[in-house]
Amino acid sequence: MKLKFTLVSLMLATLAWSQKAPSDWVSLFNGKDLTGFKQLNGKAPYKVVNGEIVGTTKFGEPNSFLATEKLYGDFVLELDLKMFANMNSGVQFRSITGGGDAKIPDRVRGYQAEVDPSPRAWSGGIYDEARRGWLYSLENNPAAQKAFKPTDWNHYKIECIGNNIRTWINGVPCAYVIDDMTPEGFIALQVHAIQNKDDEGKEIHWKNIRIKTKNLKPSPSDNIFVINLLKNNLSEEEKRQGYSLLWDGNSSAGWLSANLSPFPAGGWNIENGELSIRNAPEAGTRNDGGDIVTEKEFAAFDLQFEFKLTDSANSGLKYYIVASPDKKAGVGPEYQILDDGKHPDAKMGAGGNRTMASLYDLIPAAPSLDPKASRRDRIPIGEWNRGRIIAYPNGKIEHWLNGWKMVEYQRGTPIFNALVARSKFAKEANFGMAPKGRILLQDHGDKVSFRSIKIKAL
Numbered sequence: 278m279k280l281k282f283t284l285v286s287l288m289l290a291t292l293a294w295s296q297k298a299p300s301d302w303v304s305l306f307n308g309k310d311l312t313g314f315k316q317l318n319g320k321a322p323y324k325v326v327n328g329e330i331v332g333t334t335k336f337g338e339p340n341s342f343l344a345t346e347k348l349y350g351d352f353v354l355e356l357d358l359k360m361f362a363n364m365n366s367g368v369q370f371r372s373i374t375g376g377g378d379a380k381i382p383d384r385v386r387g388y389q390a391e392v393d394p395s396p397r398a399w400s401g402g403i404y405d406e407a408r409r410g411w412l413y414s415l416e417n418n419p420a421a422q423k424a425f426k427p428t429d430w431n432h433y434k435i436e437c438i439g440n441n442i443r444t445w446i447n448g449v450p451c452a453y454v455i456d457d458m459t460p461e462g463f464i465a466l467q468v469h470a471i472q473n474k475d476d477e478g479k480e481i482h483w484k485n486i487r488i489k490t491k492n493l494k495p496s497p498s499d500n501i502f503v504i505n506l507l508k509n510n511l512s513e514e515e516k517r518q519g520y521s522l523l524w525d526g527n528s529s530a531g532w533l534s535a536n537l538s539p540f541p542a543g544g545w546n547i548e549n550g551e552l553s554i555r556n557a558p559e560a561g562t563r564n565d566g567g568d569i570v571t572e573k574e575f576a577a578f579d580l581q582f583e584f585k586l587t588d589s590a591n592s593g594l595k596y597y598i599v600a601s602p603d604k605k606a607g608v609g610p611e612y613q614i615l616d617d618g619k620h621p622d623a624k625m626g627a628g629g630n631r632t633m634a635s636l637y638d639l640i641p642a643a644p645s646l647d648p649k650a651s652r653r654d655r656i657p658i659g660e661w662n663r664g665r666i667i668a669y670p671n672g673k674i675e676h677w678l679n680g681w682k683m684v685e686y687q688r689g690t691p692i693f694n695a696l697v698a699r700s701k702f703a704k705e706a707n708f709g710m711a712p713k714g715r716i717l718l719q720d721h722g723d724k725v726s727f728r729s730i731k732i733k734a735l
Contacts, residue, residue, distance in 0.1 A: 305345060305464070306330060306486040317342045317374060318385050321468040329484045332468040334364060336477040340406075342369060342385050344465035351493055354435040354464060356486040358392065360427060362479035366392035369406060369465035370435055371442075376407075387462050388412075390435050390444045390452075392481070393425070400425035401433075401444045401451025405458075413452040414680045417502045424449035438495050440507060450499035453514070456506040464488070504663075504680070508583075509550050509729050523571060523580070523716065524730040526550045535568035535717060536602050544720060545569065551585075552718070553726040554592065566720045568607060570600050576713040577670040577735035583661045583728050589619040590658075590723035593637060596666060597714035607717045608702065610709045611637035612666055612676055614725060616658055627699075634664070634678040639696045642676065642683035661728075670735055 305313065308328040316323065319341030323332050332343065354370060372387025386407035393399045401421055403413040415422050424446040425431055434445040442454045466483055503514050509526030524531065528547065529540035544566015546553045554566060575596075582594065592614040598607035613635045617623040622631045629641035656662050656679060665677035676684035686693060688709055702708045718727060 301489045301491045302487045303489070304487050306484070308484075311343065313346055314343050315346055317344050317383060317465065318381055319468070319470065323466075323468070329482045330466065330486075332366075332466060332481050332483075334468055334471045334477055334479045336471055336474045338470060339381055340385070340470050341468040342372075342465035344369070344372070344385070344463045346463075348461050348463055349437075349488065349490065350461040351438050351490065352435075353437075353489045353493060354433075354487075356433050357430050357484050358433060359430045359482045360392065360394050361482065363394055363427070364471075364476070364479045364481065365395070365469040366481050367404065367406070367467040367469070368392070368433060368435065369463070369467060371437060371459045371462040372406065372465060373459060373462045385465065387459050388442060388454075389467070390433060392467075394427035398422040398425065400431075401446040401449075403442065403444060403452045403454050408458075411680050412456065412506070413454050413504050415451065416682055417504065417680060418451060421446070421449050421451040421501075424451060436496055438493055441495065441512075443496065443499075450501050453499070453501055453503045454506065455503060455510070455512055458506075505729070506663075507729075511731060515731070518733065520579075520581075520731050520733045522730065523582075523732045524552055524727070526728065531572050532569050533572055533600075535570050535598075535600055535607050536604055537570075537600050538602070540569065541566040551726045551728050552730075554718075554720050554722075554724055556587075556722070556724045568595075568717050568719050570598055570607060570715040570717045572715075574713045574715055575668075575732065575734065578666075578668050579733040579735060580666045580668075580716065580730075581732070582664045582730045584614055584664055585661050585726040586614065586616050586658050587724045588658055589616050590725050591615050591620050591622055591721045592723060592725040593719040593721070594664065594666070595717040595719065596668065597709060597711045598717045599711050599714050600717075607715070608705055608708070609711070609714060609717070610639075610674070611719070612664060613637040613642075614664075614719075618658075634676050634683040636674075636676065636684050636686060638700045638702065639693075640684050640686055642678065643681075668735070 310325055319338035321335040321338050321341035323343045367389040369387055369389050372385055374383040374385055384407050389404045389406045391399050391402045391404050399415040402415045405412050432447050436443045440455050440457045444451045505512055511522050532540050534541050544555055546555055593611040595607055595609045595611045598609045600607055613631055615623055615633050617632045625631055626638050630638055632642055634642040663679050667675040672688040674686055675682055697708050
């Protein structure tokens with residue numbers, strides 16, 4: 278009897294302690310007023326109604342942000358939000374101000390978890406406000422496009438631990454970015470600018486806003502695609518998913534000349550984690566480097582790479598290349614890399630099929646799904662672009678550029694064969710149909726740089 282009483286007493290004491298134990302979670306919103314927040318950028322109104330923060334669109338104002346006065350680095354943020362109309366919004370985090378213009382000198386810039394109830398359905402994607410645009414659209418994770426409920430409350434979770442940035446909506450994993458541009462900043466609730474007076478007065482509501490900054494542990498792997506923006510870096514999650522570096526960032530290991538002789542002694546430069554083609558000595562000529570290919574051959578694969586163009590430059594990345602000692606250059610499908618604005622090749626071919634990210638001379642790159650925020654159009658020459666080629670086991674191929682799918686085709690179909698027949702490759706037997714081949718970086722005589730080249734066998 279005494280033992281039973283002791284166990285009951287111990288259980289009650291434990292329960293009482295657990296109820297009084299301090300929580301690692303801290304509320305950012307007291308449910309009564311906007312203490313701890315300040316408004317930035319625009320003047321769309323924010324108010325507190327029934328324990329909720331309510332933001333309302335206002336015509337003639339730029340994007341408005343209700344920002345925390347405190348800055349946060351590593352954290353887990355959770356909140357609930359509801360759209361009461363078809364509008365656009367977002368949750369800023371690790372954000373800063375500055376670098377704006379005369380109208381908005383303290384322009385808000387930084388990471389944003391998207392709120393997008395439109396048919397595009399990119400809620401939970403990661404946008405870089407007023408800087409690089411889309412870092413992770415839900416084209417990269419279509420399964421998450423159904424997570425957001427346009428007419429109901431949605432639970433957002435944002436996890437920032439070190440360089441790892443992840444988002445969830447209603448428990449569904451949405452985006453995973455690895456980046457180090459801004460390690461700390463404020464959190465802010467956005468009321469997006471509107472273009473039409475008729476859209477004035479639309480509301481978005483937020484509640485249950487809380488943050489944890491102590492005792493943080495990364496969430497388990499969700500096995501979603503990772504966009505890693507760190508130079509020549511392979512994260513543990515990417516390794517777990519089967520990716521490996523195709524170029525080590527320091528040497529020519531794993532690469533050969535296109536005729537399978539050793540890596541060129543000249544023409545290519547390896548410096549500061551960049552693999553660069555040197556400019557040819559004279560315009561219209563090739564330098565002494567020539568094309569280079571991987572030592573390994575690949576059948577089905579997911580290839581990622583970053584590239585940087587110089588003014589008027591032309592290059593390309595080819596795949597399914599069958600190399601041999603008597604071939605100085607490989608022939609095969611090509612991801613076009615080009616300064617569309619200045620290089621004359623952009624206007625050649627048919628229908629734009631020689632422009633950036635096209636299947637060279639066969640299929641033009643598609644226009645952006647969102648012309649006003651096109652990553653393709655907003656990358657200036659001299660800055661890094663992100664390319665991706667997915668070659669599926671069934672013969673389907675995709676070209677991606679800066680998070681946008683630009684080309685999709687199927688090898689060996691009547692349509693593909695017809696495209697080849699009208700192209701410059703019409704006389705090449707079985708063009709693009711090799712069951713496996715090497716990856717080739719083209720030396721076209723112009724300076725182009727590559728880095729962060731990684732691949733996963735499918």
